[in-house]
Amino acid sequence: MTESRTGTPERDPESVSRFVEHFAAQLVEAGMARMPSRVFAALLASDTGTLTSAELGEQLKISPAAVSGAVRYLAQVHMVSREREPGSRRERYRVHSDQWYEALTSREAVIKRWEEALREGVAGLGADTPAGRRLAETLAFFEFIEQDVAQMMERWRAHREQKYGR
Amino acid sequence: MTESRTGTPERDPESVSRFVEHFAAQLVEAGMARMPSRVFAALLASDTGTLTSAELGEQLKISPAAVSGAVRYLAQVHMVSREREPGSRRERYRVHSDQWYEALTSREAVIKRWEEALREGVAGLGADTPAGRRLAETLAFFEFIEQDVAQMMERWRAHREQKYGR
């Protein structure tokens, strides 16, 4: 990696942009809206893991309105958190790894609603019908997953600690 | 559950439809397109776990073209499989639980592409930069998940076997 004379590794905007757009495209393909995907990718690729609205707008060439909307969504699904710079009306947005891993894997709210729909389905179709049994088994699967994913995250934390040091 | 005089549990189309639309709505909210979601939910709620194109079209009040498109997508992501009724040009579509649990949890292709994008990002930004390190850790997380999810599915199969008998 090339370095500037200050000792700070240089950030090639070209490389950053290539990653941001490429990674965002994958998120879009997985069902996430375009702006939130791009904003999130930009945060991931930032040095400090935080960016202000203005920085996001400039880097991604989007309006303040678009930043606002994207960030509202990302905060809602706990993929980023918002911070107020003390003594300023400027806002900072941050990716915090642990937080977004959780958001990604558990999707708790989503799974909970799937389970709810399945429970109603079992009740409506009858637990003793073939379809009812299928729905019940699907429900059992989700319940299992939900519980097991929590354990998986613990294993991940242990794994990372061992790999990167605490 | 009420039964008809034939001994077959009755399927109240009203209940079926309520479930189908409700569950499909959750899938849509999770990022899946509307028609595939509805078709999939209808299959889940069917007695045999299979339906023909015509049945799907009639039940969901959609055109043959819409069925075709939805089913093409579902087959592509391995959530349903297509079968040819022997001695007929009629096609049947089937949900097979194991199959779609796999599809849902692993999303192998998706994760692989995420990993690829992250790897390029690490290379482009430099593994020795703060951002590069963040991407590398994210990559490590996905690699860990990918491997652990496979084990989770084995645990599920064991769990189910014990719960429902093989």
Place this chain on the structure above:
DNA sequence: CCTTAACTTCACAAATTTCTGAAAGAAGCG
């Protein structure tokens, strides 16, 4: 208080996606 910087909301134009009807394409069956 007033000014001003920053974020948010809103209405709308543009782009995209979705679903349909119609036509074309397979494949069984005589």
Place this chain on the structure above:
DNA sequence: CGCTTCTTTCAGAAATTTGTGAAGTTAAGG
């Protein structure tokens, strides 16, 4: 073969989603 039944493809109308500029809101700092 050719008739018939089913499925797929395709062009386009309709609906939805997206992103913007402009106006509105909030709060810091005189």
